[in-house]
Amino acid sequence: MDLERNDIARIAESWIGTPFMPNACVKGAGVSCQKLVGAIYIEAGWLPSDFVVPDGPMNWSGARKESLIEVFLSNFELFSVLKSTDESAVGDLLGFRIGGCVHHLGVLTDTRGRFVHCMRGFGVRVNNLREATYMRRFSRAWRVR
Numbered sequence: 001m002d003l004e005r006n007d008i009a010r011i012a013e014s015w016i017g018t019p020f021m022p023n024a025c026v027k028g029a030g031v032s033c034q035k036l037v038g039a040i041y042i043e044a045g046w047l048p049s050d051f052v053v054p055d056g057p058m059n060w061s062g063a064r065k066e067s068l069i070e071v072f073l074s075n076f077e078l079f080s081v082l083k084s085t086d087e088s089a090v091g092d093l094l095g096f097r098i099g100g101c102v103h104h105l106g107v108l109t110d111t112r113g114r115f116v117h118c119m120r121g122f123g124v125r126v127n128n129l130r131e132a133t134y135m136r137r138f139s140r141a142w143r144v145r
Helices: 002-013 033-043 068-074 132-137
Strands: 079-081 093-098 101-108 114-119 123-128 138-144
Touching: 002 033, 033 101, 033 114, 068 093, 068 101, 093 132, 101 138, 123 132, 132 138
Parallel strands: none
Antiparallel strands: 079 138, 093 101, 093 138, 101 114, 114 123
């Protein structure tokens, strides 16, 4: 599994610099956070090539407590919820609260807390879970089985 986990990090980092575009998924042209993680896992062979990541409304989390992301992931046996970040490994899916619920995703790329994600205004970039913004917003992690 280590080689596959290293592949995940390499694939995730190959998206860096792709601009943000809601519900898009074209490396170098535009991607959203949920489509980015789906594309990474598909390219690595962790998800089937026909796996469909649904579009998501940008403003969903502003006044809602129910996360469309958590509902979507709970419908698949492909994802298991991790009990704590102490269990996290390269390639794990990270969920962050935006507004009232989990509404942002990233992929852990190393054991020091670095992760790749896509943000409006910044595009695909690397940040660290130890940064105050992400520590405060981090809510849940999942592992692709």
